[in-house]
Amino acid sequence: MATLSKLEMATTFLAFTSPRSATALNYRFSSAAVPIFSRRIAKPVSVRAKPSLLYPPVVNSKRLRKFSSVSASASASAPPQTDDSDVTTKIPPDNRIPATIITGFLGSGKTTLLNHILTRDHGKRIAVIENEFGEVDIDGSLVASKSVGAEDIVMLNNGCLCCTVRGDLVRMISELVNKKKGKFDHIVIETTGLANPAPIIQTFYAEEEIFNDVKLDGVVTLVDAKHARLHLDEVKPKGVVNEAVEQIAYADRIIVNKTDLVGESELGSVTINSMAQMTRTNYGNVDLDYVLGIGEHNHSHDHDHTHDPGVSSVSIVCEGSLDLDKANMWLGTLLMERSEDIYRMKGLLSVHTMEERFVFQGVHDIFQGSPDRLWGKDEARVNKMVFIGKNLNREELEKGFKACLI
Numbered sequence: 001m002a003t004l005s006k007l008e009m010a011t012t013f014l015a016f017t018s019p020r021s022a023t024a025l026n027y028r029f030s031s032a033a034v035p036i037f038s039r040r041i042a043k044p045v046s047v048r049a050k051p052s053l054l055y056p057p058v059v060n061s062k063r064l065r066k067f068s069s070v071s072a073s074a075s076a077s078a079p080p081q082t083d084d085s086d087v088t089t090k091i092p093p094d095n096r097i098p099a100t101i102i103t104g105f106l107g108s109g110k111t112t113l114l115n116h117i118l119t120r121d122h123g124k125r126i127a128v129i130e131n132e133f134g135e136v137d138i139d140g141s142l143v144a145s146k147s148v149g150a151e152d153i154v155m156l157n158n159g160c161l162c163c164t165v166r167g168d169l170v171r172m173i174s175e176l177v178n179k180k181k182g183k184f185d186h187i188v189i190e191t192t193g194l195a196n197p198a199p200i201i202q203t204f205y206a207e208e209e210i211f212n213d214v215k216l217d218g219v220v221t222l223v224d225a226k227h228a229r230l231h232l233d234e235v236k237p238k239g240v241v242n243e244a245v246e247q248i249a250y251a252d253r254i255i256v257n258k259t260d261l262v263g264e265s266e267l268g269s270v271t272i273n274s275m276a277q278m279t280r281t282n283y284g285n286v287d288l289d290y291v292l293g294i295g296e297h298n299h300s301h302d303h304d305h306t307h308d309p310g311v312s313s314v315s316i317v318c319e320g321s322l323d324l325d326k327a328n329m330w331l332g333t334l335l336m337e338r339s340e341d342i343y344r345m346k347g348l349l350s351v352h353t354m355e356e357r358f359v360f361q362g363v364h365d366i367f368q369g370s371p372d373r374l375w376g377k378d379e380a381r382v383n384k385m386v387f388i389g390k391n392l393n394r395e396e397l398e399k400g401f402k403a404c405l406i
């Protein structure tokens with residue numbers, strides 16, 4: 001898709017149409033406008049895919065052995081035992097469950113990659129842990145809503161995995177292992193776009209509860225080819241880490257995603273971490289061997305950090321239906337005026353005259369949206385929106401949103 005200017009974006013917003021209202025609304029704009037909110041263009045993989053969280057084919061009949069921290073770490077570095085060795089106890093194979101951390105800045109394509117992983121045929125049964133920054137979980141509903149085993153998605157919404165909910169991560173993993181041992185082969189953890197991966201990586205080594213059963217397979221970092229520079233170059237106040245830089249620094253695999261949005265000349269290479277392998281793609285479409293089964297993770301850095309206090313999230317949860325014209329105008333204006341500061345917007349919207357939920361995604365000035373599943377017969381039509389960015393004014397956003405309700 002060609003990069004859209006802000007002006008084009010403002011006009012294309014108004015192509016936010018339901019199948020039935022399309023004719024009625026499109027008259028206002030020339031056909032040159034690229035419809036972002038339409039069935040054709042805006043098909044976020046995360047919405048359309050049909051992920052199955054627990055893959056059936058492989059049955060792991062081996063019971064997971066309990067390791068002590070010492071024997072497990074020895075298995076990675078000890079030389080092979082010989083028959084005439086004095087050691088009578090052989091070091092057992094490392095049967096711990098591998099875990100992959102998917103990280104990357106807001107909107108870089110983590111959920112899209114997750115859905116790609118979940119829908120490809122790799123024979124692995126995968127348990128998913130999703131962490132969202134805003135208290136309303138949109139990603140979880142998008143992945144879970146189409147899946148058979150929704151109970152195998154664990155959501156951590158009340159904070160960022162790298163700080164406030166680290167204890168929850170430990171509990172979640174222990175619970176998964178204790179209750180579902182043998183029912184899954186791999187854990188994939190999607191962090192928030194604002195997570196510093198260092199403390200999460202550390203959890204795998206520092207917490208015996210996890211270390212005995214689960215090993216870190218690798219850290220996969222998505223980089224948004226279009227907006228990465230904006231965040232990588234951002235000068236942060238003293239003592240505040242630049243999460244975008246940290247995410248790349250700790251990666252085992254880097255995926256420069258969204259290459260369709262930039263020209264070849266803009267595709268500079270990411271030089272922060274020359275140790276990691278790097279690939280370029282669209283919509284997270286990578287070979288699964290590139291992201292699963294990477295092997296032992298070797299980072300042992302210990303970094304304290306503070307999130308950028310200027311970045312916050314505003315969530316809106318409100319029952320009712322939106323007037324299409326008003327919503328388009330409100331979001332279009334917001335986009336024109338604030339797209340630098342609004343890193344991320346996402347939402348599940350109830351639009352008057354539309355029988356489907358409308359799923360809407362924004363990353364700075366790039367937007368996509370499409371009708372999702374039908375609203376249930378007795379389902380309350382609740383709108384959910386999350387904004388993440390700098391200098392967000394909750395009251396103003398809520399007021400703007402409410403003014404669009406019928």
Ligand SMILES: Nc1nc2c(ncn2[C@@H]2O[C@H](COP(=O)(O)OP(=O)(O)OP(=O)(O)O)[C@@H](O)[C@H]2O)c(=O)[nH]1
Binds near residue numbers: 104109257260282
């Ligand atoms: N043009 C384009 N859009 C993409 C690509 N990959 C993902 N997207 C879109 O970018 C938006 C954000 O993608 P997500 O996968 O939700 O990003 P994320 O990193 O999970 O977002 P957060 O969890 O909010 O940080 C969605 O609308 C995707 O459909 C790509 O390669 N090209």
